[in-house]
Amino acid sequence: MSGENRRFGGWMLPVIVVAVGAYFLITGMQSGTLRAVQLKPVNWAGIALMVAGLVLAFMKKPALKLAGVLVCGIGAILVICL
Numbered sequence: 001m002s003g004e005n006r007r008f009g010g011w012m013l014p015v016i017v018v019a020v021g022a023y024f025l026i027t028g029m030q031s032g033t034l035r036a037v038q039l040k041p042v043n044w045a046g047i048a049l050m051v052a053g054l055v056l057a058f059m060k061k062p063a064l065k066l067a068g069v070l071v072c073g074i075g076a077i078l079v080i081c082l
Contacts, residue, residue: 046078 028034039047053072056064 040082042082043079046075046080046082049075049078051075 056068
């Protein structure tokens with residue numbers, strides 16, 4: 001309507017990714033391969049860094065956005081790897 005040339009179906013990839021993830025989550029829960037994990041203090045610190053990075057990533061200045069992405073990435077590493 002606005003006169004922009006947009007590609008039809010740009011929303012399909014995220015929908016497919018979420019659907020596949022939900023399928024694997026449901027089948028994993030039914031088969032019993034998923035179990036609860038207890039988070040260590042390092043994991044909680046990683047979650048806090050991810051939230052802080054997310055807040056920084058929504059700032060208007062490009063330098064703060066970049067810092068937010070880096071902080072969020074470091075937090076994700078702490079949550080996943082340690």
